[in-house]
Amino acid sequence: MIIQLEKKVSDQQKQHILDVVKSIHYKATEVSTQFGKYLVCIGKQDFDIRLIGSLTGVRDVHRVSDSYKLVSRKWKVNYSSIDLGDGVIIGGDELSVMAGPCSIENEDQVQKIVTHLKENNIRIMRGGVFKPRSSPYAFRGLGIDGLKMFSSICRENGIKIITEVMQVSQIREMHDYVDVFQVGARNSQNFNLLDSLGEIDKPVLIKRGMSGTIDELLQSAEYIFSAGNEKLMLCERGIRTFETAYRNTFDINAIQVLKDKTHLPVIADPSHGVGIRDYVSKIALASAVAGADGVIYEVHEVPEEAASDGQQTLNFEESKFLCKQLEALKKLVL
């Protein structure tokens, strides 16, 4: 059960509500976010919901039977959207495009990609400075200095930044240079990181784990929301299956299931979702048709020379063509 509280609920009123919740043997967790105050109540007993609904200080009350609560559409039927400022909105009627290299490499690279983005009306740039790599001997990214350079060029050009955060201690140092924090697939159930990202007021994109279920992804989002941050979006990036003809199996079903179960925006990552350059664009288009609120893909001036993930990275021409196709698709009233 989710109890939405009035913004101006008094401590006394809240205490009375908590007492009533306790009296029906529910365990309440208080949640206070950028946008609202909630009591998330867990229990099993059946009761007359009007018992709660009639209390002073209660704005609304909803039964939510899902394992996740605040991210469920059971209480918030209308889809959420996230405002990054300067007219950049994720969710709602938008089809957001986020593009950029796997890894930030140097100023020249960032500058060229920024120019490409601007030419194609892309407002958000992706690019990793802290790179999770299977091998400890692989390139791990430029780190915080790379992020500062990345941010500086993007700010000058009105481009928003999404980049991966790998551990709690990075949040503070990255904070001012980032527009959207990305939680990578390998950290999808790094609960301490999720908790900490709940305590800040910056949007977060959570990638699904390699073999994470849809339910687990939603519960990971619940961690952040219940810690205070509603500015959340989810990302389908392919799952691990027996098939070896491509890198990951993009789960197109998940796009719809997520849009059905949660009010959060859903972004598709076709680059990791299939992992082979020739196939990336059509997965992007298919995701848009299936209902995704946006796509995030890898682009590089010369993919063959990219520091990482070149095999799944579009070149500028392919990226430009994809943007046109996405535009055409958006206009099609399906």
Added chain:
Amino acid sequence: MIIQLEKKVSDQQKQHILDVVKSIHYKATEVSTQFGKYLVCIGKQDFDIRLIGSLTGVRDVHRVSDSYKLVSRKWKVNYSSIDLGDGVIIGGDELSVMAGPCSIENEDQVQKIVTHLKENNIRIMRGGVFKPRSSPYAFRGLGIDGLKMFSSICRENGIKIITEVMQVSQIREMHDYVDVFQVGARNSQNFNLLDSLGEIDKPVLIKRGMSGTIDELLQSAEYIFSAGNEKLMLCERGIRTFETAYRNTFDINAIQVLKDKTHLPVIADPSHGVGIRDYVSKIALASAVAGADGVIYEVHEVPEEAASDGQQTLNFEESKFLCKQLEALKKLVL
């Protein structure tokens, strides 16, 4: 290596070619189909391909390194299409729609669905009369009498039939009432059935196995082709993964990989691919965008009362809407 022979190659010429093939330590399999004569040659030694290309009786010769040969695009770059007669073509520039119930139930049901198909310009009806069921106690279909009734109604209305064949002994009795034989997911590697379907001159649709790799699907097609039947199409119908939020994981990546690797038409089955009615239509549309040559889906006047698979079956209204959307998508130049 695939050696395409001249149609009028003499026995003597062919023997000479076989001798040369043997001399370079390759093992040749003779294949004669509706459309051509081939020698499929397996071996490891490197040699000058002109040695073969220059022989009398050889039309063309191609190195094919894939585990499958005749179904590979390595020798036949142009896509194949299949003519079912009466202007019904699968493959090429067409986006074929095949729809119908999971199981054929009775005349009234078939008649109503046929009417629905005609109203929506659908030319091919699916419907099972031999049903593979996990439990021996479940409804196993109307059998051959049901097929005759099904066929009779469809023929009167200019509708083509695709239906599943489960074993070799059914091929002959079904032959005259069927336009496309379907090999189900559970029989995707029933090699004897594949062999036998290679000996007839009727189109065959092969579904991917529940955990069949793309390579295995192509090799199953190779069975039929190499036994003499080129009228083949493949069907992606979802694979088995860890995710339990839906019935199967529709593998949108496979659509593209298949279009890349083989010249055969590729059909998407969104009904089994996701298994939940509300999500079927968007998977159909996403498949079309990803490059599928057609979709096959389940439709029923009253899905809730269907003899099987009702939970993933569209009603007439949903089906009608899907057809309109597919039509709109086709017009969009992507």
Added chain:
Amino acid sequence: MIIQLEKKVSDQQKQHILDVVKSIHYKATEVSTQFGKYLVCIGKQDFDIRLIGSLTGVRDVHRVSDSYKLVSRKWKVNYSSIDLGDGVIIGGDELSVMAGPCSIENEDQVQKIVTHLKENNIRIMRGGVFKPRSSPYAFRGLGIDGLKMFSSICRENGIKIITEVMQVSQIREMHDYVDVFQVGARNSQNFNLLDSLGEIDKPVLIKRGMSGTIDELLQSAEYIFSAGNEKLMLCERGIRTFETAYRNTFDINAIQVLKDKTHLPVIADPSHGVGIRDYVSKIALASAVAGADGVIYEVHEVPEEAASDGQQTLNFEESKFLCKQLEALKKLVL
């Protein structure tokens, strides 16, 4: 619900029982096997089981809530065993060993392996004459003539034969030369084949499908049992997962789940279960510890020269050592 009938139940008595079953809205399937007569009744309504239990002609009645019925331990708590004659028993207190080559190749090969088996007190020889192969161009086995040779040598030496049957039409021709029919992983849900194997009086071993669930395997067994053949055993042979370090993932959990859910003997196939020769023996031992009633593994005089599956085939020395280890394990009271 399973109703065990008296062997001498009269037609009139049976009809009366069927009438009562119908009156409570259950659908009955009559099953008559080598060992008993049963009515398998499917329905949802709750009722007093004594209503059935008290009828003349009823030996016993059991509620069975599983999706499979006759193979469930819910009605038959004691484990079944299968008598192959000449003192060769599968199940019960035995730990059966079945060994032999992937493919039967020639008389010399069979003779050598038979000698090896006898030296190590192995009473059952495996060996394929009809081989399911992914590629149509691969060696498909010696066929029925190979089986006759295989059988002739084994009979002379008191060795029982288990070999794979791939299609219905082979059952009759193979029948007299086979002691146990094997249903391969790819045919695990070939329901027509299962039906036909239910109509004969020869033991059948059913392999689990590549991605077959335990429940599906039990339902496949139910097909054979309900068609009249109780002489059944199940085989775990590894499942398909994301891991590529070995051929299949041997599911050691399944051994126990099967022993818990069904009264049928459970055999482990470590050769396919891991697919790498060095690891086969320990998987065999682990399976025995986990409760398997037997193991079936591949052995060849010179694995490197085997016509198929050499990479997972033990040589005679390894096989001899494994037999000793299995013997030692059997003596250990765990």
Added chain:
Amino acid sequence: MIIQLEKKVSDQQKQHILDVVKSIHYKATEVSTQFGKYLVCIGKQDFDIRLIGSLTGVRDVHRVSDSYKLVSRKWKVNYSSIDLGDGVIIGGDELSVMAGPCSIENEDQVQKIVTHLKENNIRIMRGGVFKPRSSPYAFRGLGIDGLKMFSSICRENGIKIITEVMQVSQIREMHDYVDVFQVGARNSQNFNLLDSLGEIDKPVLIKRGMSGTIDELLQSAEYIFSAGNEKLMLCERGIRTFETAYRNTFDINAIQVLKDKTHLPVIADPSHGVGIRDYVSKIALASAVAGADGVIYEVHEVPEEAASDGQQTLNFEESKFLCKQLEALKKLVL
């Protein structure tokens, strides 16, 4: 390539070695652990290994083609063992048993389990104080105060502690109360955590990720080793597959593959590996037969009342019986 350096190598000698490595276009990473000094060199060029081997300061040099290096058996054929002090050794000829509750609950619980462990000669107790939970609303463990209590009771009784660390900031506060740090399945690729655990001198057990490959597990171990900590062991705890009859699929194959590929001790976690109490003991025994260096399982006085994971937790009687069986198995010369 791994270059083992002499312990007393001078800076000048090392620099010369690094220069030679650079001259053959290899990239060297210096590693200094509790036990040795190494240069891990990554490159592709072929060269005469004696070029390196003959240099002053080089103790030994090994080509290692695996993606992981220092944890590979390619350079260290003899198995590693870890000394926890007081005669408690993991690896080598030992079969270690680690047991305890999923979560530490209170003093009384710890005391009772410690008594049970001592009665059964178990020297290592597991028990979580920081619990990774899918839902933010679930019990997350007693935290550092719980660990202090846990440690205090164990120290008095000569019992070693293994417990999970979830984030970098916990390492320091947990350090003095822990004998083995456990990295959980969800953190198996939390590279920052791995890096930090490489900088301490306490043993670490790394669990395989839910869908982590064996190769990825070994590379995660490489992170810790290359950061300076050789006291490592690996844990197979079941992987995620399509099967839903149990919680995870215990990968018995992995035990052997790991013993083949790495010199690190390999521990089996049968509790998570199958997730159903009745099946845990046999998986433990099967793991031991397959070559595991130890087992870690969940035990509780009253599993039904455990704060978490009760469904897969043994009671004292079951645990006692398992210990006897493991003892018997150890004596069996296999």
